[in-house]
Amino acid sequence: MLDRLEAMPLIDHHCHGVLPRDLERAEFERYLTEAATVTPLGGSMFDTQAGFALRRWCAPVLDLEPHAAPDDYLARRTELGAAEVNRRFLAAAGLAALCVDTGYIPEPLLEPAELGRLADAPAYEIVRLEQAARTAVGAKSIAAYRAGLELAGERPGEAEITAAAGRLLRADGPPRVCDEVLHRFLIWCAADLGLPVQFHVGYGDADTDLRRGDPLLLTGLLRALAPTGTPVLLLHNYPFHRNAGYLAQVFPNVFVDAGLATHNLGQRAPALIAELLELAPFGKVLYSSDAFGLAEFFHLGALLFRRGLARLLAEGVAEGAWAERDAVRVAGMITAGNARRIYRLRS
Amino acid sequence: MLDRLEAMPLIDHHCHGVLPRDLERAEFERYLTEAATVTPLGGSMFDTQAGFALRRWCAPVLDLEPHAAPDDYLARRTELGAAEVNRRFLAAAGLAALCVDTGYIPEPLLEPAELGRLADAPAYEIVRLEQAARTAVGAKSIAAYRAGLELAGERPGEAEITAAAGRLLRADGPPRVCDEVLHRFLIWCAADLGLPVQFHVGYGDADTDLRRGDPLLLTGLLRALAPTGTPVLLLHNYPFHRNAGYLAQVFPNVFVDAGLATHNLGQRAPALIAELLELAPFGKVLYSSDAFGLAEFFHLGALLFRRGLARLLAEGVAEGAWAERDAVRVAGMITAGNARRIYRLRS
């Protein structure tokens, strides 16, 4: 089953750019997990599931032994240079297509076209709802980071929108969309445009308030959006992935993935994938890496996802719970078929 | 251990009637999971854990090979006819008794007596709190669907009840009990009658607001009910089954099951059963199918529950964590002993 999955190109329906420059150890550690800061009190971020998985699976791509020590890993990374490192990991991921979120660029990152060139696969753009782009295949909401996911179901009225926009414009400092009304308004705009809407859900960095990132908070909005047929894609979801699976089952237009969490859980990724696939129908589950900054995550996310899914499917076949042909069909749906259908991708 | 469990009749302490008529594929899929609607965007509901488990375990009961294709399965189902299909699955479940919830009849379903005849076991009635029945062995609250489970602990006063009833009667349209006060009032009435009270908790269809179905919301009410000794049965519970297990441990009158979720999780049901049995004392866990509409669920729920429990108990014996005689005793409690004691069933 793993052989079959390794032969299946993945569509990574949510990822970001990677850094085009070399990194010192402290910087690398900060990119390695969602940690706010790294301090001696808490130890190295290499001592995490993500760090252990990276040393196991990324070291050989750089011609090192598995489990190479962190300093050896970083020395080899610098020796090869960022361009070669990025090339190797994007190629290793085995992608059929990428949908790149271009809405968060704290420092220069590789552009979608360049990522696509390295991956030898078409790269599509996902835009933040606050922006506009004729060529995007989807829009992304970061309401979880701003207003929380408890968005009302009703489409906001014009007076409500004008008032909220006025408050935003009159506020001091750079404008930051924290108003629930404006997030809702933008989501309905995307629905009008027929664009699939991705939501950041659950796991993220220390700036998120995880309690306000539970996908169940979206229930009213999902109920209101269902009749429009707008695909809603719940990203990441951990530790609320079972809640997300429930929503994917009961609402016809809701889809889920386990991006970001997959590589952060490392050796435990199979448990996450198995729990996600409890209530979520197999036609509702997608792959994403949510890779950001480090090219390693393209490889690690793809590898851990393939291995975790292969284990679940192979166990089911071995126990007679499902036929092998069904398992292979489900693998094809989850690796690429579902994403291709939902985003109407050409490849 | 599985052989022993297969020889133990189950008491299904919460189920519904099944359809006496044949079904087209679209209808069958709608009954197969809790999905609101089935659309081409999300794929077939046969491509779910529930669908895969049904093809694996129900096909042979209809003389088909395991993993029969959905269309072949439905053709054979129609060929045999609903009466024969219902007879086969109710018999296959191996039941000692059934407690049938008769409070939700969107279209004609088999009556408890008829279900009991097919299962060759006594059938008892569970009535909705809003109704009255001298012969019921328990009452069912669907507060989770109406007011949410955040019910206050205090018994409501007469003036409060009268005011709430007045509001209900004056409301337009068919009366629908959404008032927290009235749900609480009805629960205290059941307690006065000495009736065990079942609560819909967690997992259900798209009409529920899952956030308001967390059993921890009942904490205040459970604390108030504890001195009355009224048994409270938390049904379904997924994905809050660990929360439910906690309540079962700390409150003397709280009991739990994993109905509905067991057959929806299919191959993953053992994980659910293992998690439920973390904090929940073994004297507090019951079996239910929550079968509704499709007779398959009587068979599937019973089979997956027996297999999941057998696996957990057998692993414990194999690892020396408990003695085989204790494992067999626990199996007897959970399959039927606990239900018999709580509902005071004669058989």
Add this chain to the structure above:
Amino acid sequence: MLDRLEAMPLIDHHCHGVLPRDLERAEFERYLTEAATVTPLGGSMFDTQAGFALRRWCAPVLDLEPHAAPDDYLARRTELGAAEVNRRFLAAAGLAALCVDTGYIPEPLLEPAELGRLADAPAYEIVRLEQAARTAVGAKSIAAYRAGLELAGERPGEAEITAAAGRLLRADGPPRVCDEVLHRFLIWCAADLGLPVQFHVGYGDADTDLRRGDPLLLTGLLRALAPTGTPVLLLHNYPFHRNAGYLAQVFPNVFVDAGLATHNLGQRAPALIAELLELAPFGKVLYSSDAFGLAEFFHLGALLFRRGLARLLAEGVAEGAWAERDAVRVAGMITAGNARRIYRLRS
């Protein structure tokens, strides 16, 4: 791997005293789990994961066969006497140091010094925030039991504190600190003193309101405390241990354990430990028993924790996910190294 872990002394960074007297069966059962009361309706508390684990692992320490019947176990316990029983279990735990919470003494318990003597290890004191102690290595907050964990991030002002203290003093009955302001004030006092602060989180007895014990409720306060460097230790955490692991990753000063839940989950403890170690960096995880009343819990907590951690680490080694030297190093950090660093213990 298990052999190696059995050779590693544990630092139990949160425990309580044990009873110096013999116990009748009903009393023993009340101490065995967090159950409010034990009734015939719910069955014996020996029929729990905790009870089964106790019979398996504690019976041999009293020279009985594994799985001894509860009455035989208690007869032998009385025959040996509490002093000998306590001596055996504290020694069996294999401790390097203990941090004893002395804030809850409903009846006479062994003092820290006496526990240390029995364990042949230094015993340190953890004081309740409401108290003061120059010798304590940490302070403990039970806000979860009083005000809930939804504490604001801001340090309260003097007028606010004075007003809240006035309300407390004017209240009837014995003073009970339920005011959110006062809990916050005390936490900031501990931070000023440079004391690590332990929080009761999640699982506890029927007096807690588990919903208000979700560690995510602390997010604002944790964000405010991060710049002070005050170590915050989230205790117990079940069933919110994945939420706690997230906080441990994203906040530099947050640490987690699985005390109390470890022995209550018995045979299922490995699942808990594996889930805790998903997002929590390995430098952020500590061991505690949260033993209270029964000396058995010192042994059971230590044994189940060592076995669960050994299983996770050994599986990773067997699957090639990490090198054995890394696994051993992580075991050393989690059993004692992290606690020694955070509490600045001499041994």
